[in-house]
Amino acid sequence: MGRFEGVGATRGPTRRYFLETLARMGGSAMLLAGMDALGFGIGSAMAAPPKLSGTPKRNKVIVLGAGNAGLASAYELTQAGYDVTVIEARGFPGGRAQTARKGFSLTELGGTTQTCDFDDGLYINHGPWRIPYHHHSTLHYTRKFGVPLELFNNDNDASFLYFGKGKGPLAGKVVRKGEVAADMLGHSSEILAKLARQGTLDGRLDAEDKERFIDFLVEFGGLSRKELSYSGTPGRGFLVEPGAGVNPGPGKPSTPYALDALLDSGLAQMLRGVSEWDQQRTMFQPLDGMEQIPKAIARALPGGTIRTSTEVRHIRQGPNSVTVDVVRDGQPETITGDWCICTIPLSVLKGIDNGLSPAFQAAMAKCAYAPVGKIGLQMKRRFWEEDHGIYGGHVFCDDPDINNIALPSTGWQGRKGVLLGYYNFGPNAAKISARSPADRAVLAVDYGQKIFPAYRESYESSFSVAWHRVKYNLGGWGMWSDEARATAYPVLCEPDGRIYLAGEHMSYIGGWQAGAFESAWQQVARLHARAMKG
Amino acid sequence: MGRFEGVGATRGPTRRYFLETLARMGGSAMLLAGMDALGFGIGSAMAAPPKLSGTPKRNKVIVLGAGNAGLASAYELTQAGYDVTVIEARGFPGGRAQTARKGFSLTELGGTTQTCDFDDGLYINHGPWRIPYHHHSTLHYTRKFGVPLELFNNDNDASFLYFGKGKGPLAGKVVRKGEVAADMLGHSSEILAKLARQGTLDGRLDAEDKERFIDFLVEFGGLSRKELSYSGTPGRGFLVEPGAGVNPGPGKPSTPYALDALLDSGLAQMLRGVSEWDQQRTMFQPLDGMEQIPKAIARALPGGTIRTSTEVRHIRQGPNSVTVDVVRDGQPETITGDWCICTIPLSVLKGIDNGLSPAFQAAMAKCAYAPVGKIGLQMKRRFWEEDHGIYGGHVFCDDPDINNIALPSTGWQGRKGVLLGYYNFGPNAAKISARSPADRAVLAVDYGQKIFPAYRESYESSFSVAWHRVKYNLGGWGMWSDEARATAYPVLCEPDGRIYLAGEHMSYIGGWQAGAFESAWQQVARLHARAMKG
Ligand SMILES: Cc1cc2nc3c(=O)[nH]c(=O)nc-3n(C[C@H](O)[C@H](O)[C@H](O)COP(=O)(O)OP(=O)(O)OC[C@H]3O[C@@H](n4cnc5c(N)ncnc54)[C@H](O)[C@@H]3O)c2cc1C
Ligand SMILES: Cc1cc2nc3c(=O)[nH]c(=O)nc-3n(C[C@H](O)[C@H](O)[C@H](O)COP(=O)(O)OP(=O)(O)OC[C@H]3O[C@@H](n4cnc5c(N)ncnc54)[C@H](O)[C@@H]3O)c2cc1C
Structure with a gap:
């Protein structure tokens, strides 16, 4: 990765x-959990919500949570003719998108x-x-x-950039990212170009490609064409910036940092060739x-769809229904539907009397x-x-x-x-x-x-x-270890009876709104396919 | 450079x-002219306009041209108490900033x-x-x-990116810049990291720095830590993007392009380590x-300062004054002032009966x-x-x-x-x-x-x-050869009698609005210093 x-x-x-x-x-399972949670190589696949055509046999859906996953579920389902109620503990929709x-x-x-x-x-x-x-x-x-x-x-x-803990002359010095990038890439290109010129890469590149590779390094690193050496570049900034007239006129160039100083400080090790997938420029x-995003979706729902300040306390299923006990302004209430999409973060759901199967309880416990x-x-x-x-x-x-x-x-x-x-x-x-x-x-x-x-x-x-x-979140986002991804996560992707889980945690785009939306789209499509059957 | x-x-x-x-x-003078014109290593030095304090002895200034240089000159001078008239051939201020x-x-x-x-x-x-x-x-x-x-x-x-003229499998193929960048930097890092591991750089880096350098390359290029090899990275994009549930779940990775294909196509040679100075991200x-910029400056001038649709035809100097013959709606008119700031592009000014000295005429001819x-x-x-x-x-x-x-x-x-x-x-x-x-x-x-x-x-x-x-420009921007920068350009930076030249061409930030503004600031300051003396 x-x-x-x-x-x-x-x-x-x-x-x-x-x-x-x-x-x-x-330990290492946690390490891998962290790797997923922090978004290694994860991104978004679906470009549009599923088309939900036809008239479902049973169309009353309770959506738990009015974060982005809940709101998108509610919106797509109401568009398809479902009768949706969204239960939200907070006084406003949006969940984490605050x-x-x-x-x-x-x-x-x-x-x-x-x-x-x-x-x-x-x-x-x-x-x-x-x-x-x-x-x-x-x-x-x-x-x-x-x-x-x-x-x-x-x-x-x-x-x-400010790295206080490294060694050498750049430790604790305020530098600009562009200076570090220019110099590391200048020095590296110089080393590689000179090795190529000496013939070190001859086994790997033919004569023409060797010259092209040197050309690339000259341009990329800002090397002198003849000596193939790096001595700074305008792109790293100037000591005196160029301007008008003869003074400052062309300005005065700046001096590069040394390779070992960059390595010793730890600054060099932060550079990446291209942006990570989830950090593309x-x-x-x-x-x-x-918050404008959830607000816009909420506005598009039929009035009264969302019940805010309403906390889910107890979820139960019968053979043909889902029942949810809630408390609104201290008043208990019970709501019944044909189906339920639950977007409550697992960290919170674990602590609710949720009526889910033992397999689900075990799987949920594996998400940190x-x-x-x-x-x-x-x-x-x-x-x-x-x-x-x-x-x-x-x-x-x-x-x-x-x-x-x-x-x-x-x-x-x-x-x-x-x-x-x-x-x-x-x-x-x-x-x-x-x-x-x-x-x-x-x-x-x-x-x-x-x-x-x-x-x-x-x-x-x-x-x-x-x-x-934060009460209704208990964490920034869900993290799955590799082991949990293989064993627990797939369990939760399936419905438990009439309850479908959605939310950022039910995706490989964890910690991003896209994970919430796409898991909603996926679960809504599956619920609909089933509701069409009866 | x-x-x-x-x-x-x-x-x-x-x-x-x-x-x-x-x-x-x-020939090579033109080559260097091109290098300046295209902005190699040029940028902007002054952060604020000059402070013009005191009351000038002679304060009537004619500014020729209402592009950004003319507008900035007029604004700073009127703020300092000058009586300014701006003559502009076009029906609107702004010049090239259209x-x-x-x-x-x-x-x-x-x-x-x-x-x-x-x-x-x-x-x-x-x-x-x-x-x-x-x-x-x-x-x-x-x-x-x-x-x-x-x-x-x-x-x-x-x-x-679309390169049709190179060779190999990527010629004429539509690719994404991030793919090219990821792969070139992945391949280059792999080569360099493996050479470092083999000891090729041992003369250049001590043992600790060698390990740090390898660390840098692993992170930068996206190499496997053990084999130090590159086989693609999420940052280059996916074949199937990651998403929700188990499908697409983690998605499917994409396959890198080969080093020789990248070099043969010419695509590799376009990459740069850091942005050029004038193309910083x-x-x-x-x-x-x-146009909102010149419009805003024009609005800040006293009403009637700018005379639009008024073409300069003839510029003359007496010992204490500058006289400009203009044509407005077919009607000739003559305007006299104590000083003149001329921002007409040299390409145009050359063709006007401008009354400038032979040294100026010769110097102007050297700007393409x-x-x-x-x-x-x-x-x-x-x-x-x-x-x-x-x-x-x-x-x-x-x-x-x-x-x-x-x-x-x-x-x-x-x-x-x-x-x-x-x-x-x-x-x-x-x-x-x-x-x-x-x-x-x-x-x-x-x-x-x-x-x-x-x-x-x-x-x-x-x-x-x-x-x-385009009539009142006759070119995108001025270009100075190295020789002309050394000989002709400094001549034009000095006033010719009571006439001061300003505009993007009077800077090392040619082809940028900052060049126009900063040359205006510089000439206005010099004019003011002289006007204070009498
Ligand atoms: C610090 C931080 C930075 C982030 N950065 C980004 C970013 O830059 N870009 C990006 O796209 N994403 C980012 N994310 C992730 C993004 O916020 C989430 O992935 C997404 O908002 C989750 O939506 P959700 O619907 O799955 O969950 P939530 O938004 O948490 O919705 C769950 C809802 O359930 C409700 N609820 C909980 N318990 C109960 C209960 N008992 N009864 C009733 N309702 C209940 C909650 O109040 C909440 O409204 C970030 C998250 C954090 C924390
Ligand atoms: C294609 C292109 C792209 C550019 N890209 C950028 C960019 O991305 N960023 C940036 O900052 N800069 C850019 N520039 C440069 C920028 O436009 C100029 O540097 C700047 O606008 C020049 O200002 P000026 O006042 O020196 O000249 P001008 O704007 O040309 O002003 C001269 C004025 O003199 C007037 N004039 C000419 N002859 C007469 C006459 N006989 N009588 C009366 N008036 C006359 C003209 O009408 C004009 O208004 C670009 C320029 C071009 C052409």
Whole structure:
């Protein structure tokens, strides 16, 4: 399984770190669980929802959970003539696809409540925040419902890297990703081109291809054509940028970093040849927050389809029906349907009196949920743009409490902005989440100050989330080990009686909205095929 | 001089081709002229306009030309208390920073008039279209005047490449840039990692760094850690994309292209390690067209400052004044001022009775102007997005009549779109521009059809420009040979009496708006310093 475009990949350094930590924590099955969870080589296959034609014999469906999986299930089923009720514990639809803006309130387990106090118009997507271009299902809904998109700048060569834990002259130095990339690829190309010139590759390439390969390396690495040597390139930036007249005129070139300094610092090891599949450069975000997607789907449902603030407490099946006991504003209620699509995260479902078969209970237990934390920091000035020319992208760090600082890809050149102050996983997420929200902000601001001189003085307010402490999620996303994928996961892909499971956890696009949508599409199609039979 | 990120650089293949062609046409001085003109290693130095404090003794300035250089000159000078008149031959300010939309009309030398017939809301930036993040001066004005920006997707791994002229199995095949990048870097990393493992680099790297270098190559190229071999990566795309349930479940991997096939096709040679300086990945465009920038500056000038539809015919200097004879609606008029900033392109200025010194005349003659052509094609369906998942970016081709097809970075998921059907230079631009606009469209559509099955059936209307045939420009941008940079260019950087030249041609950021802005800033500062003295 590949891992590419590390520096461009938000989860690049994170990922490796996370995997190693999981391995330490839980052995190799956990390691593999982490690999799936973090999205190695997974993406999206279906481009359009299934066509559900004909009139089902039994058409009353209860959908549990109004996250993206539940909403898409409800939408596709109502379009096909089903009578759908969606039960949602939260006061709003969308599930994890939340956007924190002024007044948004979140209570973590343990009781801390935060109410977002960002200025009007500012927000943080503290759950999902970006959409790869190949997530056809997510993009199907933005297109269908006219949710306007803007590009999410996921790979910015101008952005900084800050590795404090390596060795050598670059340790603890703020450098730009493009400098590291230019120099590593320049040095590597030089070595390879010179070896090719010396004949080292003669067994592998014929004479013509050898010359073409050298041509490639000269262009790719920025080598001098004659000596095949690397001594910097305009693409890594200038000491004095070129300009008008004779001064600055052509400007002054910058000097490359040495190969050993790049290797010793650990920075080199973050580079990837092409972006990973789930971190491909062309990514989108909805204008004005990720919540616009579930909101748009919810608006397209018949009025009254979704019952919010209604918590599922008990699920039972009869031979011809599914019954769900819920509590709404302290009042118990019972709902009965012919079928049920359950999109409640397994982490939560495990703890509910769910009436599922022992095989299902055993299989569910094999899915672990990722501790994940994010913090949004409102800054009174967009110093990353104004002082450093960094427009979006990520600042990768080798401190796993932080992992990456992400600069917003929206509101370019505006006055204020909300940046992501950390994106942490696993034990680090668990550790940081034990702090109060105010203390989390202190940690984030202290770290950012090492990188940006204007960080602390610009900080105004924060909003943080620890998804493993969020009541109706208990984790960022589901993680399957290879063993669990082979044994438990296929069990859950089948219906248990009249109950079908859907959600990001029921896909190989775990941790992405596309996983939620496509599992919904798949289960809806199977339910329909069966309902047509009677 | 570097040349990086070829496939990501619109002018990548173009550039090399152009340079070679120029070399054939005009010898090595021309070659170097081409190198400057195409922006090798040039960028922007000044972040803010000069502070012009104090009250000038003589404050009447005539600015010739209301392109970005003229507008910025006029704005900064009026802010400092100067009395400014801008003379502009065209009926609108902006110069080359034009946007063609419904009703926009353009007459080329020779008499062909095109009136743009795109649907409302659709447009093509047939002049400048993108702004690198480090063009501080251009971004200074978008920020100052609140011109909203959106990202311009200049480097899209999902976009196609089409090389018809190479050899081998990939010649004439439509491939994705990410496939080529993944495979070239995978193969190269494999070769280098295996050589390192065998000890070939032992003189160059110590034992620890050797292991780190191998680590780097494993991550960068996507190699198996044990065998150090490359057999494809998720980042290059899948045969069957991963999805929900067990089918497609994990999806099916794709197979890499062979190293020799990549080299033989010529595709490999387009890759660059990092983006070239002027093609850095983070680029912007103003919402609703590049013309929004000059429009915003023009709006900020006192009413009546700009005299449009007024052509400069004759420029003369006395010891204390500059006099300009103009023609407005057939009526001659004479305007006198203390100073003159002349931003008329040298290609045009040469042909005007300009009263400049013999040294200036000789120096001006040394600046060549680039033939450049662009065509916008309105498509009734965004098939590149809908059928191929390509959202913006460029399709590079090795036919220099076309060079690149660019997919719009605006109006994502809308119904229709305008794409750039070709971007040609030099002799190819000259050749294609001899055709009628209708014939240019036929050529562009025929070529595009080789790449996209839905191209021809989606085509609705076109708008093309050949800048060398545009009356008040006579070329895309100025080009200086190394010799001319050393001898002629510095002459023109000094004032000739009371006349100061400004414009993109008076910078090392030629062919970019930043060159126009920064030369204006520089000349305005010098004029002011002198005007303060008397
Ligand atoms: C930090 C983070 C970053 C992410 N980044 C991205 C990204 O960039 N791009 C992307 O596409 N995806 C991303 N994701 C993943 C994405 O958010 C999820 O895959 C997707 O939103 C899951 O949808 P779902 O419907 O499966 O689950 P959910 O959205 O969790 O929906 C489940 C619903 O069930 C409800 N529920 C739970 N218990 C009960 C109960 N007892 N009774 C009634 N209702 C109940 C919940 O309230 C919730 O509404 C990210 C997730 C996280 C946490
Ligand atoms: C095809 C193309 C692509 C480009 N791409 C980019 C890009 O992506 N990004 C970018 O930043 N830049 C780009 N540029 C360059 C950019 O357009 C120019 O550098 C900039 O607009 C030049 O501004 P200027 O004021 O120097 O000249 P101009 O804009 O040409 O202004 C000169 C003015 O003088 C006027 N004039 C001429 N003769 C007379 C006369 N006799 N009397 C009165 N007025 C006269 C003209 O009408 C014009 O308004 C591109 C240019 C072209 C042609």
